[in-house]
Amino acid sequence: MTRPPDMKPAVLPSPLQSLVAAGNLQSSAAHLPSLQSLALQVQHNLQYQHAWSDLRLHTTSPLTNEPLPRPLLSGLPPHRLYVHPDEQIELLKTADRERKARNKQGDTLDVKTEAEHEWILPTRLSEKWTLHRLADVFDALSMVPPAADSAATDDRPANPWRTTKRLVLATAGSDSTVVYYIVHDGVVKPRQN
Incomplete structure (x- = not known):
């Protein structure tokens, strides 16, 4: 069967449009649809542009089961x-010991770190954020996100060096560009160069 010449070709929804449409079906009444769509836009960017995995949308606090601020x-x-x-410093010392054990002085240091689950806060560039608003978000979060296979929250991170809450602030611009910043709850020791 051929398509008549005056008929427009079928337009399929983009993957992002499909994700937003599916997200609106399971939308939470506690949050505005625009905030839900923003979260799904950031989720799509992380998954398809930055190769993140195990991405999940959270609408309630893992600590209190109350609705999150967003x-x-x-x-x-x-x-x-x-x-x-x-x-x-400890990772560099360990890598240096391993290199010396292999007896290869010219060999490069092989520093091994495992990826950790992170919280992501979707925002828009036009929003005004204050320390009070960020504190409200941090108050509702556990140290690490809950495991996907468990409803219970184990607030102890697998990494003993993770001593403060942190999140990735995802700021979306009007042109759909997303910029990411790491934000810690409180004062954090600065890095040494």
Whole structure:
């Protein structure tokens, strides 16, 4: 069967449009649809542009089961995003010992870190964020996102160097560009160069 010449070709929805449409079907009444769509836009960007896995949308606090101030995401990046300065020193010492044990002085240091699950806070560039608003978000979060296979929250991170809450602030511009920043709850020891 041929298509008549005056009939427009069928337009299929893009993967992002499909994700937003599916997200609106399971939307939470506690959050505005625009915040849900923003979270799904950031989720799509992380999954398809940055190779994150295990991405999940959260609308309630894992600590209190109360609605979050806004929808948040959690996920696993392809590599570790943040290494604590003291952990960095220990990793370098361990890698140096292993290199010496192999008896290869010219060999490069092989520093091994495992990726960690992270919280992601989707925002728009036009929003005004204050320390009070960020504190409200951090108050509702556990140290690490809950495991996908467990409803119970184990607030102890697998990494003993992770001592403060942190999240990835995902800021979406009007042109759909997303920029990511790591934000810690409180004061964090600066890195050494």
